[in-house]
Structure formats: structure tokens, C-alpha cells
Amino acid sequence: MIGIFMRAVPALFAFLFGAAAPAQASQDIPDQYPGSVLYSKPVEFIPNVFSAIGATAPPTYENSGHNNNLSFILTGEGVVVVNGGASWKLAEALHEEIKKVTDQPVRLVVNENGQGHAMLGNSYWRAQGVKIVAQEEAAQEFGATGYDSLAAAERIQKEKADGTEVVLPDETFEESYRVAFGSFPIEVLNLGPAHSPGDAVVWLPEQSLVISGDMAFHERMLPIFEETDTAAWLVSWDEGFEALNATYVIPGHGHPTNMDQVRRYTKDYLVYLRGKIRAHLDAGGSLADAYYVDQSPYRHLDTFEELATRNAGRVYEQMEFE
Structure with a gap:
């Protein structure tokens, strides 16, 4: 199965086993699955684990708000979906793709965080009678911001957001949520503060695969929020995350890869940026100048232009009082 996948998606395996090539994703790549509101068709990454890779650009009408990864696991006793999706129509389109590869029912949806593109599709899954689970802080975040997320989706996606409503998870957890459908023990883990409140990863210990959500990035620049x-x-x-020692990583954005790649563009980027800001602070630098600290080693990442200066300013504001 992996051999077939290598022939189908050679760039992905350059990330997995080459690790030295620059990121290949681009905001200029058009919709890869014109017959669907999904940005790309789900692909089987390892046996029984599929992911529909979203655009690495910000959400647009053209990408239908599908700018994160929507994954699903065929357990033998039902399907586990990771991410509700950014709208009813995206969740429905993913479900149609699931039906093409299995007659197993969807039994569980995991929201990886409290952002709109993780939870707005909950409205579709609730209508199908599927249980929805999220970390408790993510559920609280979506409860507080869900209607703002819906308004933004309606503004950007227009008619593609039709039918979408704010629906909170059925069940929440604090540190971990474990299920064992078929041959797939699945652990949903909150490993501590990361990108946004309630970030969760889905860990498949027997496959040594982690669906990392926004704990880990590699093809697009990670965003630093006010609360990050x-x-x-x-x-x-x-x-937490490094201790999993995962062989395979399906990030929240971008193609499946390995730990070396996400470490390089997540942990190493955070260390790099904090180092630049620390030196700037020690030299008496101002917030106005902090926006322009050198981040050129990461200029090739998608969304660099949208996020680099904002990230620097927010790290300055945090570190000023550390």
C-alpha cells in the first residue's frame, strides 16, 4: 500500500524520507479536486488511515474554507473522523468520500481544537447521529467564538456555508480520551498548551502515527495568536509531543511527514523567533522594530507574508514580561 502511495504522491515521501528538500506546497496551487468542495481527494497514507489535505493558504471562496486536514480512520468496527470541517458541505463531502471506500458507519468525530475549521462541520455530523468529542478548553473556546467563526465562514464561503450551524461537542475530556474500535486503539491527547486552547492530537500507538492537529506545522508558517x-x-x-516518538505525522495543515520536518518548522521556529526577540529586547529594541526581526530562513513557508511580522510582534509582547 505504501508503495502505491509513493508513486501517487512522490513529493510527500520526499518529506517523509528525504527531509532536506524545501516545502513544496504553494498558495498558488489551484483546487486539486474540482468535482468536490474538498480541496483535495482523501488519500490513504498508511493502511486504513486517510487524509484530505487542505490548502495551505488562508480560507477563501475558491478553497471552500478547506485549509486544514480532514482525516479518517477505518477501524474495522466503524470510522473515526478527525476534524468536523469548516462547514456542513465540507463535512458532507468528506462523508461521501468515506462511503466510497467503506460501508463502516462513522462512529466518532474528534475536533482537534476550537477553531471554525475544526468544529463548524459538527452541524452535519450531529444530524447523522455521530458522537462528537473535543478537549474541554476547545469546546469552551468554540462556545465563546463559534458564532464569529460562522459569520466569517458565511462571509468567505457564501452559499457554500449553507446549512452550517454552531454545534458544540457531545463530550469533552481534560487530558485524554481513549477508544478501541476494531484493531485500532486510538488515544486523543491534550499534551499541554500549544497553538490554541484545547489543542488535541490523535495518537495511534500500534501504527506509530500521530494526527497532530495544530501542535505541529511544516509547509506553512505557524500562526501565533494572542493567547498562544x-x-x-x-x-x-x-x-508530550516529542515523547510519542512517532514515525509518521499528519499535521493540521500540509502533507503527511515525519518528526524531523515538523520539529524543524515548529519547535525550531519557535526557538529561533524567541531567540531573535530575546536579543532584540536585550538590546533595548522597541515593539515597532520587533516586527522586522530577521525571519528569512522561513521565508519559503506558505503564509509567511501574512504571519511573520504578526508572530514577531506577539512574541515580543509575551517575552517583554517573562
């Missing part, structure tokens, strides 16, 4: 604690993210990385 970059120092705590580094602790969560070392003590």
Missing part, C-alpha cells in the same frame, strides 16, 4: 504561550508550547512539545 510560546514558552509553554515548547514545554508541551518536549515533554
Whole structure:
């Protein structure tokens, strides 16, 4: 199966086993699956684990808001979906793709965080009678911001957002949620503060594969929000995420890869940026100048232009009081 996948997606395996090539994703790549609102057709990464890779650009009408990865696992006793999707129509389109490869029913949807593209599709899954699970802080975040996320989706996606409603998860957990359908023990873990409140990863210990959500990035620049604690993210990385020792990583954005790649563009980027800001602070530098610290080693990443200066400013504001 992996051999077939290598022939189908050679660039992906350059990431997996080459690790030295620059990221290949681009905001200029057009919709890869014109027959569907999904940005790309789900592909089987390892046996029974599929992912529809979203655009690495910000959400647009053209990509239908599908700018994160929508994954699913065929357990033999039902399907586990990772991410509700950014709309009813995206969730419905993913479900249609699931039906093409299995007659197993969808039994569980895991929301990887409280952002709109993880939870707005919950409305579709609730209508199908599927249980939805998220970390408790993610559910609280979506409860507070869900209607803003829906308004943004309706503004960007227009009629593609029809039918979408704000639906909270059925069940929440604090540190871990475990299920064992068929031959796939699945662990949903909150490894500590990271990109946004309630980030969760889906860990398949027997396959040594982690669906990392926004704990890990590699083809696009990671965004640092006002609530993102970059120092705590580094602790969560070392003590939680790195400790998984995963062989395979399906990130929240971008193609499946390995730990070396996501370490290079997540942990190493955070360390790099914090180092630049620390030197800037020690030299008495201002916030206005902090926006322009050198981030050129990461200029090739998608969304660099949208995020680099904003990231620098937010890290400055955090580190000023550390």
C-alpha cells in the first residue's frame, strides 16, 4: 500500500524520507479536486488511515474554507473522523468520500481544537447521529467564538456555508480520551498548551502515527495568536509531543511527514523567533522594530507574508514580561 502511495504522491515521501528538500506546497496551487468542495481527494497514507489535505493558504471562496486536514480512520468496527470541517458541505463531502471506500458507519468525530475549521462541520455530523468529542478548553473556546467563526465562514464561503450551524461537542475530556474500535486503539491527547486552547492530537500507538492537529506545522508558517504561550508550547512539545516518538505525522495543515520536518518548522521556529526577540529586547529594541526581526530562513513557508511580522510582534509582547 505504501508503495502505491509513493508513486501517487512522490513529493510527500520526499518529506517523509528525504527531509532536506524545501516545502513544496504553494498558495498558488489551484483546487486539486474540482468535482468536490474538498480541496483535495482523501488519500490513504498508511493502511486504513486517510487524509484530505487542505490548502495551505488562508480560507477563501475558491478553497471552500478547506485549509486544514480532514482525516479518517477505518477501524474495522466503524470510522473515526478527525476534524468536523469548516462547514456542513465540507463535512458532507468528506462523508461521501468515506462511503466510497467503506460501508463502516462513522462512529466518532474528534475536533482537534476550537477553531471554525475544526468544529463548524459538527452541524452535519450531529444530524447523522455521530458522537462528537473535543478537549474541554476547545469546546469552551468554540462556545465563546463559534458564532464569529460562522459569520466569517458565511462571509468567505457564501452559499457554500449553507446549512452550517454552531454545534458544540457531545463530550469533552481534560487530558485524554481513549477508544478501541476494531484493531485500532486510538488515544486523543491534550499534551499541554500549544497553538490554541484545547489543542488535541490523535495518537495511534500500534501504527506509530500521530494526527497532530495544530501542535505541529511544516509547509506553512505557524500562526501565533494572542493567547498562544510560546514558552509553554515548547514545554508541551518536549515533554508530550516529542515523547510519542512517532514515525509518521499528519499535521493540521500540509502533507503527511515525519518528526524531523515538523520539529524543524515548529519547535525550531519557535526557538529561533524567541531567540531573535530575546536579543532584540536585550538590546533595548522597541515593539515597532520587533516586527522586522530577521525571519528569512522561513521565508519559503506558505503564509509567511501574512504571519511573520504578526508572530514577531506577539512574541515580543509575551517575552517583554517573562
